[in-house]
Amino acid sequence: MSQSIVSFTPLAIVLTSALAVIPISLSGRNPNLRELWTFLAGFLKLMLLFSLLEPVTKGIAVQFELWKVLPGVSLHFSVDAFGLLFAFVACSLWIPTSLYVIGYMRGLKEHAQTRFFACFALALSATAGVAFAGNLLTLYVFYEILSLSTFPLVAHHQDGEARTGGRKYLTYLLATSIGLVLPAMIITYQMTGTLEFSSMGIYGDTVKPGTLLVLLLLFLYGFAKSGLMPLHSWLPGAMVAPTPVSALLHAVAVVKVGVFCNLRVITGIFGIEILSKTYLDTVICVIAGVTVIVSSLIALSQDNLKRRLAFSTVGQLSYIILGAGLAQSYAVKGAMLHISMHAFGKITLFMCAGAIFVASGKKYISQMVGLGHKMPFTFGAFLIGSLSVIGLPPAGGFISKWLLLKGTIAAEHWPMMVVLLGSSLLNAAYFFPIVYQAFFGKGILPENENVKEAPLACTLPLCLTAVISIVLFVYPEPFLTLATLAVGE
Amino acid sequence: MEQQYPVLIVIIPMFTAMVLTLAGWFKPAVCQPLAVVGLLGSFLSAVATLLQIGAGEVISYRLGGWEPPFGIEYRVDSLNALVLVMVSLVALLVAIFARKPVEKELGNKISNFYTLFVLLVTGLLGMTITGDAFNLYVLLEIAALTSYALLAMGRGRAYMATFNYVILGTIGACFYLLGVGLLLIKTGSLNMADIGTILPKLVGSETVLVAFGFLMVGVWIKMALFPFHGWLPNAYTYAPTATSCLVAPLMTKVSVYIMLRIMFTVYSADWIFNVIQWKPVVMVLAVVAILMGSFFALAQRDIKRMLTYLIVAEIGYMVGGAWTGTAAGLTGTIYHIMADGLMTVCLFMVIGSVVYRKGKAHFESFKDAFQSMPWTMGALIIGGLSMIGVPPTCGFFSKWYLISGAYQSSDYAFIVALLISSLVNAILFIRIVETAFFSATPSEIPDPHAHHEVDYADSPVSMLIPMWVSALALIAMGLYTGEIVTRWILPILPGGLI
Amino acid sequence: MEWLQINYNYLLVIVLLMIGLWAMIGKNNLVKKCIGMCIFQNAIIMFFISMGVKAGSTIPILNYTKIDGVKTYLTEASMYANPLTQILMLTAIVVGVATLGMALTLVQKIYSEYGTCEEDEILEKLN
Amino acid sequence: MKVLSLIIALVMGALLTVILDDLPAWGDAQSPANAHVSAYYLENAYKQTHVPNVVTAVLADYRGFDTMFETGVVFVAVIGIMAILRREGVPKGAKSRKRPPHQPPDPAITGVATRFIVPFMQIFGLYVIAHGHYSPGGGFQGGVILGASVILMAMTGELKSALNRMSEDWFIIMVGLGFLIFAGVGLACMFYGGNFLDYSALAPLFSGTPQEAAITARYHAMLWVEIGVGFTVMSSMFAIYTYLASDGWMDRGL
């Protein structure tokens, strides 16, 4: 970035929801007041984000140095287009999600709702922190905070299964971040003396390709939130969480943070040029491509709806990393765009799954035959969501995938193009049957006869997100411009 | 007055101890307040001393007014000033914390307890501040004797554990004394700095080498480095709560400090890393200590015992860091001396208050602890995060420096050991937090707001305050790492390091 | 023999050190361990004292001569044995007896706990 | 275990034997240990303190700080042993009988002999303390002798007879008091503007030219210090013996 201004806004954005924790936990006895706080914080955050839009689109980085920890390293925020894009996705999805949470939680009379909302808010500010992180240390700090604050959400049910899932979740994330990212970060600091992101990469030409390869692998797998195989299995494991949490995990906060970190490292620490010079981009592509195909294949075989969605998430995330790996401006732009597109699509799908569960108590796809007539809105939204994830018009997903394809063609990475197309077919293959069965399938289960739509609080948000993902197809500019800026054309 | 601060640090608690004996023998109730006042005094003078010291300068205080090699001298540079502040702070916190547990556990020995407590602190402070090798031995023995007594007050199995500690501790102290003797016979001096100036003329003398061996082994026994760690877990586990809160954080750390003194003030970094080739051996010891401590900790069901094994592992951190022979590694060690002191005291206080409430510190006693004693568990979480090494707690930064040092001297085994141990810590604390957080299944909880009805029995305020002071100190220290390192640690790093 | 004549003091020290250490670690009876402890400390004291010996010197209490009725003390360093090591060892002796007291106290406590002071018996009582 | 200990001992022995030839010859007056610091003491001790017994001078003045903590060690031992060994329910300072009373050995002979010896022992102990400046001895030795005299009483007669002369209250107070005297002298030096334990700062209390006054101050301060040490050691030896012998019941000597 050429010039930059110093402003408290990034800090304010991070702090809004973090501070919201206090009133939320204080007003635990009065649910309405509690959720009022949640929404206030959400809207405030969004307003602040919009205030950042104007300078960033002018190509000005908004800086704020929070604290000097080590000589040469400080906790500081620096908002660029990519970060802003991600922050927008996260914050704009927070509001519908929490609306949905209310519906879901009250619908099922969940326990410890206050704890839930508090951690929810904390997780969101951690996400914002990751989005605005100006250097690797800051990124790492907020990454850890996110892992810790989402742990209570994952283990929310507190029964044996939930505990196992939660333990798996936290162990995977902490183990990888401490075991892989920390040494990589320290080695980087020792070699270069800095951790600041720069589009040129910070290693320079002195570092040997072998070292670079090791560091790259450490980073890629270290941010295990991005669910690269073989470090993906925490993701299905975390499916024990209540549905809104899975929605949050898979669409908004956690996995996207993982991917975001990977992109940051690839573009900001290594730098596209060095990668393509040392052919490391191919490594990334291979890892991501394999993950894409394998996860899609596994998804085909799942009958539990949420598990199937989870594996589809694993695949979609690797699209994003793949895009970055192609080291080509279209593809990178597509990757960044895919973060938002997939977010809207996938959150719709999860909300649908949750709504189905609330309304009919069904988890398994085989039991959803004919439910489409009983709850048309839900399944309509489900259709749109799956379209978006597969990447077909008229849904936003189409644009990002299109950009990715253009990238592969421009980079003349034919195998990758094959991967993309093939996996899209696979996506179609594991989404459409659900919808088809729901609408035209014969032999509806007897206990499903008198199922109605889920409560409004559940249905409204998912329709909302579905509509948004269609709107994004017609009018992708806000995200598109940001992505374009981020790629820097 | 200003030039008297160094000696005040030591003699204030010493006088407090005497007053405690005389007053406490007739009126035990006055003991704890007196102890707190005395330790506060010594803490304040320690801070004053620290602030007096500019970058890299040394305050020399002549006891009895005789000039150094002939009289005993106190040498304060920012290294021991930092340790002094840490020790006196921890002691102060524990003294405040101790009130209720002591009343509960050692009802009719209160005055004895506080006298020994304050004398132990005196010994540790004296060891830290003195510049005279033999004076160090005497204070070492004071600290040792008091800790024997304090540990043995735990009754039952504590006696045998303490007896083993007495035997091993005496061996350690005697080895130290023997090493000092060998140095004396070659140099004719007892003042560490003076010896340090004479030794370079004696290159190639086996006596000096053997003396170094005896000094090191002696100190290692005292700090329970693998393979001399046998006495530690039992001795600390069966001790009374307040005792283990005081002894566990301080004893080992001060011994580490002494090791640094011997290595870099008496001997020189150049001699240690270029003349003699011990580094590989010691690194192996450190690595084994870390791994072994971590894995034994995994096997424990009693949290207090688990922590004692973690202490063994932490010793491995510090020894390894110091022996990497890099500036970064040594920085990490010095920083970790303080960080670990604070973490350990925080965690032990948490365990102490759980024991105070629930009787013992098994996993079972942590069930539902989050509902019944939320504040205590909050402190536990912060301490645990620091143990795991999650920023911005100070545990993260000590690991940062240690790993950097190991990377520079390419001791990759040490790096791996560090990472493994922090993973093990992660697993351990996840287990505890899980039991404390999610032990109740929804079925057991009648209504959404159940946790408001669960009986709230958090530890008394007199225990919560020091606990939280230490917990917050962890975070504050982490945030001020840059300050501490650049202002106080970097200026005193000896030459001859990578 | 020559070598022996020069070094017999140090040799004694070494022998005693070995005996003491062996007893402290290897003996089974706790009281014996304590005796070993004392022997060990004594050996170290012996070491310090013999390092302070000067051939043909006297005790470190100054002699004086009367020079026309005025006491003048002779302060010729080589006349007297080394006082420094002796002072150190005075301290060491007292430290030793204090430690011994502590150790014996524990032995008595252990005895009243387990009815024996043989290490192996105690260990099998413990588990 | 036995084998292990043997091995360790042998290794240590071997290590030390190796360096024998590197050590200065036994009795060499010029060895560094005898030259560097100790020579200074021998040459200047009398000039600076007027105490011909160099050992006492160094013990109580040059390295007085060590000696103070040495007293501290004894002090610690008493408190520690008391904390561990003293039984609950034994009232403070009293001599209750928790255990079945046992018949002490008939004290006829030993008792009488003790009554003869003890006064002489005590006078000798006091002499050793007081005369430490000029002859071997000083606070520790005298203190131990005094303590031994009381212990003798406790051994031959009943502990009671000894405790009547020096009850628990008393020896606890005296242990603290002796230490307090020593440290108090040091503190007084600080109040007179010197460093801790810098006796020469007490010069204003004494007559004569500044140098002489300083020397006299050192001389007298040392005497006080020795007395303090004597107090502590005497009472602590008896205290430790009492607790050890009666196994914490405070009811009988051997």
Added chain:
Amino acid sequence: MIWPYDFGLLLLVVITAILALNLRDLMGASIVFGTYSFLMCLLWTAMAAVDVAFTEAAVGAGVSTVFFIATAYNIKKEAKD
């Protein structure tokens, strides 16, 4: 000093030390230990360390022995080794 005399003393010291460690009767061991300390203090007098010898005579041969005796008296048992 006369070194054969000294040498004999040294031998005695070692013998008493080993004896003190190997007597089964604790009371006897304590007494022998007292002897050991006393021989030690003789040695030190010979080495012109009067103060130390004095202290050792009082503390080592005197009080420590008494402590040992006190303990041995309370522990009415023979040692196994």
